Amino acid sequence: MSQYWINMLFVGASFALYIGIAIWARAGSTKEFYVAGGGVHPVTNGMATAADWMSAASFISMAGIIAAGGYGTSVYLMGWTGGYVLLAMLLAPYLRKFGKFTVPDFIGDRFYSRGARLVAVVCLILISVTYVIGQMSGAGVAFSRFLEVSNDVGIWLAAAIVFAYAVFGGMKGITYTQVAQYVVLIIAYTIPAVFIAMQLTGNPIPMFGLFGTHVETGMPLLDRLDVVVRDLGFAEYTADVDNKLNMFLFTLSLMIGTAGLPHVIIRFFTVPKVADARWSAGWTLIFIALLYLTAPAVAAMARINLVDTIYPEGTAQAEAILYEDRPAWIQTWEETGLIKWEDKNNDGRMQMYNDANAAFAPTAQERGWNGNELTVNNDIIVLANPEIANLPGWVVGLIAAGGIAAALSTAAGLLLAISSAISHDLIKTIINPKISEKNEMLAARLSMTGAILVATWLGLNPPGFAAQVVALAFGLAASSLFPALMMGIFSKRVNSKGAVAGMLVGLISTSVYIFLYLGWFFIPGTNTFANVPGEWMFGISPQAFGAIGAVLNFAVAYAVSLSTEAPPQEIQDLVESVRTPKGAGAALDH
Numbered sequence: 001m002s003q004y005w006i007n008m009l010f011v012g013a014s015f016a017l018y019i020g021i022a023i024w025a026r027a028g029s030t031k032e033f034y035v036a037g038g039g040v041h042p043v044t045n046g047m048a049t050a051a052d053w054m055s056a057a058s059f060i061s062m063a064g065i066i067a068a069g070g071y072g073t074s075v076y077l078m079g080w081t082g083g084y085v086l087l088a089m090l091l092a093p094y095l096r097k098f099g100k101f102t103v104p105d106f107i108g109d110r111f112y113s114r115g116a117r118l119v120a121v122v123c124l125i126l127i128s129v130t131y132v133i134g135q136m137s138g139a140g141v142a143f144s145r146f147l148e149v150s151n152d153v154g155i156w157l158a159a160a161i162v163f164a165y166a167v168f169g170g171m172k173g174i175t176y177t178q179v180a181q182y183v184v185l186i187i188a189y190t191i192p193a194v195f196i197a198m199q200l201t202g203n204p205i206p207m208f209g210l211f212g213t214h215v216e217t218g219m220p221l222l223d224r225l226d227v228v229v230r231d232l233g234f235a236e237y238t239a240d241v242d243n244k245l246n247m248f249l250f251t252l253s254l255m256i257g258t259a260g261l262p263h264v265i266i267r268f269f270t271v272p273k274v275a276d277a278r279w280s281a282g283w284t285l286i287f288i289a290l291l292y293l294t295a296p297a298v299a300a301m302a303r304i305n306l307v308d309t310i311y312p313e314g315t316a317q318a319e320a321i322l323y324e325d326r327p328a329w330i331q332t333w334e335e336t337g338l339i340k341w342e343d344k345n346n347d348g349r350m351q352m353y354n355d356a357n358a359a360f361a362p363t364a365q366e367r368g369w370n371g372n373e374l375t376v377n378n379d380i381i382v383l384a385n386p387e388i389a390n391l392p393g394w395v396v397g398l399i400a401a402g403g404i405a406a407a408l409s410t411a412a413g414l415l416l417a418i419s420s421a422i423s424h425d426l427i428k429t430i431i432n433p434k435i436s437e438k439n440e441m442l443a444a445r446l447s448m449t450g451a452i453l454v455a456t457w458l459g460l461n462p463p464g465f466a467a468q469v470v471a472l473a474f475g476l477a478a479s480s481l482f483p484a485l486m487m488g489i490f491s492k493r494v495n496s497k498g499a500v501a502g503m504l505v506g507l508i509s510t511s512v513y514i515f516l517y518l519g520w521f522f523i524p525g526t527n528t529f530a531n532v533p534g535e536w537m538f539g540i541s542p543q544a545f546g547a548i549g550a551v552l553n554f555a556v557a558y559a560v561s562l563s564t565e566a567p568p569q570e571i572q573d574l575v576e577s578v579r580t581p582k583g584a585g586a587a588l589d590h
Contacts, residue, residue: 001393006394011397014401017180019164022165034444036270041271044179045280047283052263053264058292059382060406070237076254084281086259092278097578101266109574112567120503121422128263130476133455139158139411140154142407143157145336159455167449189402209221209297221300221304249544249545253475253545257473257546260478261473262477264413266417309388320351323349324348338376350373352372355372415451418447424440427440475542478549479507483554484553509545517542
């Protein structure tokens with residue numbers, strides 16, 4: 001059987017499973033649509049939350065980022081996993097005890113303000129729409145490569161599958177579909193990693209193999225990697241980072257951004273009891289750890305495999321491979337445009353090195369190199385790994401199904417968050433409080449359909465800045481929703497004016513900084529975006545500014561609250577009841 005039909009078999013079987021689950025778990029009420037009826041088991045919810053969280057960014061991009069950046073990019077692992085600890089300890093149980101459906105629901109009621117609810121809805125939509133662009137794009141990449149369709153067709157296929165199980169199933173259908181998607185993606189991620197770890201280190205456990213011995217050279221694997229990348233003008237893979245402040249702020253931004261992501265938070269409204277919310281967060285960490293402990297090994301081993309493919313004699317000082325002798329996997333990925341080669345010195349060989357390193361330029365000139373000739377998109381590292389290592393065709397098929405599952409699972413969660421905010425927080429709560437449950441369900445499904453169409457259009461026509469602002473969604477969540485949730489739970493003094501002012505300051509300051517310093521800022525009176533020159537403020541990268549935006553949010557909210565009237569006594573009592581075992585919210589524990 002050809003590789004194409006193997007891929008079709010694995011992907012088609014997974015789609016049949018998802019649609020079958022959607023038919024079985026069709027939502028019949030608004031409670032089932034928004035929170036799956038509130039009766040999801042903690043283990044089930046943990047698995048679904050892990051799938052919801054482990055998006056195309058985790059499955060497809062994270063290992064590629066680490067492979068290219070080495071130790072410095074470990075902030076993604078620390079920030080994303082650390083965020084779940086914050087979520088488990090500081091948010092999940094209290095939000096579940098409050099007993100609402102959505103994040104704006106909590107903010108609107110806690111801060112007794114339609115304005116606060118509306119600002120929260122705007123923040124939620126901006127965060128979710130930004131995030132979903134990457135999911136649709138990732139699905140397009142996976143579809144185009146493995147099913148041999150165009151990227152546009154791949155995005156439409158992804159939209160159709162999400163529509164089939166999300167619009168009709170709501171949170172109930174999405175939850176059980178995500179359980180299946182987790183099983184698919186974790187098997188797809190770990191099996192190739194086991195094969196490659198065995199090939200390179202003789203150890204079948206990838207995370208142990210990372211610190212093992214490279215079979216071919218007898219060197220420690222990471223030492224071997226440091227040698228080969230240094231010989232190509234790159235920084236050593238295990239090199240320390242210079243800007244510790246930026247690394248700290250970036251990690252913190254990812255942590256509190258993760259804890260503030262609305263599509264993740266709403267998963268903790270689906271369990272029966274407050275204690276189940278804590279257990280769900282714990283199980284989520286376990287399920288995420290299976291992939292996140294494997295990712296660094298996948299990244300390092302993929303980097304070694306790539307270099308050894310281009311320089312097959314085992315050293316970058318030897319001749320690079322001839323273009324006409326390139327392996328089949330490079331030819332395959334060239335068709336997607338994610339690998340590109342340009343013969344800059346007309347020798348027919350595929351020189352790959354860091355031509356941005358001025359200190360390495362004399363060495364490159366001695367070797368007859370005239371600029372880096374091979375460009376490899378980071379997003380192919382995981383998807384191409386089985387082919388690079390010459391693994392069986394069925395492993396490639398697994399990767400195809402896993403990559404698509406990762407993108408679809410998160411896209412569905414994000415689209416549900418958008419749909420719930422529109423149908424429940426805008427239509428039901430603000431526009432038409434007397435709407436019937438039947439009409440609210442219709443509004444929810446129409447909102448979901450509209451969100452899918454918008455997400456598809458953005459995936460087909462991504463804004464120019466979207467591809468460059470990798471951490472935009474996390475920065476916005478960190479600077480807007482996370483502080484409001486924390487203050488709403490742990491402070492009785494913060495009032496509606498303070499909450500609204502804080503969210504707006506955090507959202508606007510972070511957005512402006514990111515757009516300015518990533519080089520995309522709209523010039524009034526024109527139709528163009530232009531680069532704003534200059535160094536980062538205090539050396540803080542745009543991706544790390546979410547932590548600063550959060551501090552500004554907290555500061556402004558408290559300043560405004562302390563200079564205005566205190567919240568009503570019933571609101572202060574409500575906050576007290578959410579934080580303590582007994583009181584107004586205690587019935588929700590049973």
